[in-house]
Amino acid sequence: MRGFRALLLGLYGLALAGCASTASPEALAANDPYEPANRNIMVLNQEVDRLVFIHTLERYRALPEFMRTGVHNLLRNLALPTIFVNDLLQAKPGRAGRTVARFVINSSIGVGGLFDPATPIGMLYHGEDFGQTLSVWGAGEGPFVMLPLLGPSNPRDTAGLMVDTFGIDPTNHIHFKQHFWWAAGRQYLNVLDLRSQTFDTLQGIERSSVDYYAALRNLYRQARDNEIRDGVANPAAELPDF
Numbered sequence: 001m002r003g004f005r006a007l008l009l010g011l012y013g014l015a016l017a018g019c020a021s022t023a024s025p026e027a028l029a030a031n032d033p034y035e036p037a038n039r040n041i042m043v044l045n046q047e048v049d050r051l052v053f054i055h056t057l058e059r060y061r062a063l064p065e066f067m068r069t070g071v072h073n074l075l076r077n078l079a080l081p082t083i084f085v086n087d088l089l090q091a092k093p094g095r096a097g098r099t100v101a102r103f104v105i106n107s108s109i110g111v112g113g114l115f116d117p118a119t120p121i122g123m124l125y126h127g128e129d130f131g132q133t134l135s136v137w138g139a140g141e142g143p144f145v146m147l148p149l150l151g152p153s154n155p156r157d158t159a160g161l162m163v164d165t166f167g168i169d170p171t172n173h174i175h176f177k178q179h180f181w182w183a184a185g186r187q188y189l190n191v192l193d194l195r196s197q198t199f200d201t202l203q204g205i206e207r208s209s210v211d212y213y214a215a216l217r218n219l220y221r222q223a224r225d226n227e228i229r230d231g232v233a234n235p236a237a238e239l240p241d242f
Contacts, residue, residue, distance in 0.1 A: 031144055032217060038146035039213055045149060053195060060192050061199070070114045072193050076125055077106050077113025078186070082169045086128035090136045098123055127227065130168065131160025135228045144217055152220035 027035035060068065080103040087096035102118040102125065109117045119125065134156050135141070142155035153161070165172060172183065202216075209215040 026214075030214070030217060031141070031221075033143050034145060038144065038217075041146040041148055042213055042216075045146070045151065048149060049195075053191065057192060057195050057199065061196055068193075068196060071189060072197070073106070073110070073116045074113045075186070075190055075193055076116075077103065077110070078171065079127070080106075081171075082164050083126070083128045085168050086130055086133045086164075089130075089133045090128065092128075095126060095128075099126075126230075129157075129160050130163040131157035131224075132228050134160055141221075141224070144221065152216060154224075157224065 024035060027033065032038065080099055084096055084099040084103070087093075087099055102123040105118040105121075105123060106113045106116055109115075116125075139156050141157070145153050145155070145158065147153050147158065150161075171186075205215050205219070206212045
């Protein structure tokens with residue numbers, strides 16, 4: 001899994017070579033100097049999505065809602081140790097305490113995270129990642145990039161993803177024979193859950209947008225900015241978690 005992600009990033013680096021000079025003025029204004037390569041990558045992602053994920057997604061969405069909710073809750077619970085570390089790195093002890101409380105409650109009363117008894121008692125879920133931590137520390141986002149299979153990102157968030165996955169996430173430090181299948185299965189479930197959560201929204205955006213790529217780019221940048229600010233400056237924003 002680690003080598004696979006490294007390969008994706010390496011291929012993307014080759015795709016970017018020499019593309020910055022061909023970006024349109026509009027793309028440069030939107031912090032997207034590699035627009036031609038990014039658009040090509042998005043076409044590739046859409047083709048892979050059509051050939052690989054859509055059929056599985058249709059079956060997944062046909063499952064009873066309680067089963068999909070259980071998977072969603074479990075994946076969120078598995079992410080809490082990483083969120084806790086990033087809470088601490090961002091000097092947010094209150095949020096870190098709530099993350100620990102949520103993990104303890106859902107891992108015990110919630111049967112390993114399949115259920116979410118923490119939310120009704122006020123222990124609400126929040127996301128944090130090392131890309132957000134880097135931003136809090138003052139790192140700029142850098143140019144927009146469309147990663148193969150992984151979707152919209154930027155250098156700061158890509159670096160954050162690598163640190164979260166290979167450095168912070170404790171489940172990736174468990175060494176057993178089936179570790180590859182654990183990592184691959186969890187990653188695939190994450191993709192299915194995310195696609196299920198955002199499918200209708202993205203379908204609507206694609207149908208209504210004159211330029212779907214530009215709309216996706218703008219939504220991603222707005223969503224990440226909202227996450228970094230913890231929704232303080234724009235609490236009414238309801239943007240999908242890309």
